Amino acid sequence: MRLLLRIGGVVVENPVALAPMAGVTDSIFRRICKAMGAGLVVTEMVSSKGLLHNNHRSAELLAFTDQERPIAIQIFGSDPEIMGKAAKQISALEPDIVDINMGCPTPKIVKNGDGAALMRDPDLAARVVESVAANVSCPVTVKLRRGWDAASPPAAKIAPLLEKAGAQGFTVHGRYREQFYRGKADWECIAEVKAAVNVPVWGNGDVDSPDAALKMMEQTGCDGVMIGRAALGNPWIFREVTYYLRYGDYLPKPSLRERMDLALAHLQEEASVVGEVDGVKRMRSQLAWYTKGFPGAAAVRQRLNQAVTVAEVREILASCLKLEEI
Ligand SMILES: Cc1cc2nc3c(=O)[nH]c(=O)nc-3n(C[C@H](O)[C@H](O)[C@H](O)COP(=O)(O)O)c2cc1C
Secondary structure, three states, X not given: OOOOEEEOOEEEOOOEEEOOOOOOOOHHHHHHHHHOOOOEEEOOOEEHHHHHOOOHHHHHHHOOOHHHOOEEEEEEOOOHHHHXXXXXXXXXXXXXXXXXXXXXOOHHXXXXXXXXXXXXXXXXXXXXXXXXXXXOOXXXXXXXXXXXXXXXXXXXXXXXXXXXXXXXXXXXEEEEHHHOOOOOOOOHHHHHHHHHOOOOEEEEOOOOOHHHHHHHHHHHOOOEEEEOHHHOOOOHHHHHHHHHHHHOOOOOOOOHHHHHHHHXXXXXXXXXXXXXXXXXXXXXXXHHHHOOOOOOHHHHHHHHHHOOOHHHHHHHHHHHHHXXXX
């Protein structure tokens, strides 16, 4: 199996990417996943309109470090002119890839015609791609869903139009917009897109283990897998999948101590950026994910939700380790 991917001129060494997840995949988490072997990381989605208004939140979402390269910045919006201007602005940051979000199902986004709503209007979607591609020198990719719903144009019909408009790669999440994140992802639509275009395709949806990653690649012919929810509290998955694809063997699961150490290191990084109290608050869901499966996990989560300082979090996590040793 070919493990190296080329998206335009960008070389991606491992065919395993971290999916964009709003509220989760900030620069700190992306660096952690990168260190674990993620071949590509993607920012949280950034509003093209917010960018043009010099929105403070947008600037925060755009920040990345060289350690994260190759990195894709993901933008959303449906006005070709605004998307083009936003892309031009982003160019100054020299991302490796600009990715266009055509998959977000949230009512707040689709009611403006953005995100997955673009899949209902392939001509407009193509104009958006054209405008973004005309304003950047790096490759442009698009993240699609299976379609808006079963009655709307499927991803495999839309992707070739977007390729013609300048898209140099795709991610396909095998669910309709209607499904949000429910039900099992359909992988057949990934195979259909792969067969319909001449550029790399990331398969996405329900990859939660090395076996699932290999199965998706074999079943669909996709060039790489993109992992979202299975990386929450579990960035080791990138190491495990990469190792399995390379050597056909499994790495041991991280120990409780390793998970605790990484959770704390992650928290400390967060606290150093936003301050201790905000850092602990922001990390609540991440800490809950890191401690999934810990002895007494539900009670631990409750205590973590009340913690205010890093020292308190450390003490709560350390008590889990002691429990395991008993
Ligand atoms: C909390 C959360 C936030 C997400 N935010 C984004 C986003 O900003 N942009 C995007 O294209 N997809 C977003 N997604 C979708 C994921 O990138 C991915 O397509 C989806 O979770 C399916 O992959 P998985 O089964 O590996 O989780 C988000 C998903 C979740 C769970």
